[in-house]
């Protein structure tokens with residue numbers, strides 16, 4: 208068969224399949240409303256935009272078609288939720304049928320057939336690993352045990368910045384290195400000192416996981432991954448990472464005396480694997496998948512939140528002044544303690560407001576296992592559920608001036624990010640709520656407080672605060688399109 212015969216066969220089967228899916232879903236169910244659909248691509252042409260990020264496009268569509276909206280994205284039937292009330296219904300649902308994640312090629316390849324926590328299917332394995340994660344790996348006590356290494360890394364960063372006083376620095380580069388070091392040391396210990404290869408491979412994994420392409424919408428066209436060479440590239444990255452992880456695992460196994468109060472996360476996992484009373488036995492692959500999850504989740508989101516916080520502070524000098532005055536009034540020495548952070552009330556408001564505007568805008572998708580009903584609409588099994596967190600967090604019925612940065616809005620407000628106020632769910636909510644919230648917040652608070660305490664900051668080249676570019680770029684996480692460039696200035700402090 209020549210190439211064109213194969214192509215026409217593929218095209219006609221695609222048309223038949225998609226028409227069948229469209230007719231079937233349209234005739235048999237009372238689906239939520241949505242924009243008119245074209246054959247084959249469904250609504251794909253309406254969600255693609257060269258100027259707007261996907262969550263803004265989805266919010267605009269929701270304004271027209273409703274807060275619960277059905278989209279046919281190629282072969283993928285998708286329901287988008289855009290208000291706090293509906294987010295509550297979906298995320299709070301006790302039915303386990305909506306706690307599943309979709310099966311993706313990248314999560315299968317990178318996470319050893321999705322045996323991590325974030326991408327694994329809901330079931331006994333996820334329940335067990337999630338429990339270990341929350342009570343052992345990322346508990347408040349464990350996070351506190353990383354205080355010294357975090358302080359150590361921040362001290363090195365301050366030294367580096369001191370040698371660059373008065374010159375423009377790439378804030379993203381410096382801060383990302385700090386956070387990566389903290390996460391790598393907390394997860395893997397100090398064994399793997401030259402982390403350049405590891406971090407490069409982890410960045411490739413992050414990019415792979417965030418790669419939304421034609422196969423994401425036409426999953427039956429997996430062969431395109433073979434033709435394009437993407438699959439080979441991902442497999443190669445996975446193999447290289449696996450070699451490094453195996454090496455680190457072997458080093459850990461050789462250790463004899465371990466102080467449980469200062470274990471790294473891999474040591475905790477290995478201890479539980481060997482001695483824990485487990486319903487589902489843990490394999491080496493499980494350990495590697497979870498370790499990868501922690502590294503990826505821990506590096507990606509905190510760095511973007513910190514860069515956005517600093518960008519907002521540079522754009523709002525009065526807010527910066529107030530936050531800096533507080534941090535400097537609270538700190539008694541050079542090392543920030545938990546008690547210090549607890550007293551930094553305004554800083555906490557700044558971070559909450561940053562999370563409201565700049566946390567992951569769309570939750571990791573869920574997929575329905577069984578049919579269920581919401582607001583009188585049918586959501587069939589195998590539907591992807593997307594919660595537009597950004598739309599909830601800028602919902603005009605819940606927030607005044609929703610898109611403005613106003614930390615004071617949280618002053619004396621009971622609204623919190625713990626997963627029960629659905630107009631503010633930067634960590635998600637329900638069964639799949641972020642497992643690393645304490646660690647993530649701790650890191651963001653300490654890093655921002657340190658930068659505000661030790662330095663004054665100026666914009667380069669006479670740039671004015673309102674000229675700070677807040678254009679977003681959407682990928683594995685949402686970042687400022689142009690990395691923040693700022694100038695650290697010496698500050699003389701009494702202590």
Ligand code: HEM
Nearest residue numbers: 325504505508509570571634635636639640641642643647
């Ligand atoms: C400020 C920092 C962070 C933010 C804003 C954040 C946000 C999120 C969000 C929105 C989700 C998806 C929740 C859902 O689908 O409902 C998530 C999941 C997750 N996060 Fe975080 N995260 C942060 C830091 C961290 C850190 C530091 C770690 C671990 C080292 C971590 C580990 C995880 C894990 C394991 C999941 C998957 C949970 C599951 O599916 O059961 N996160 N995070």
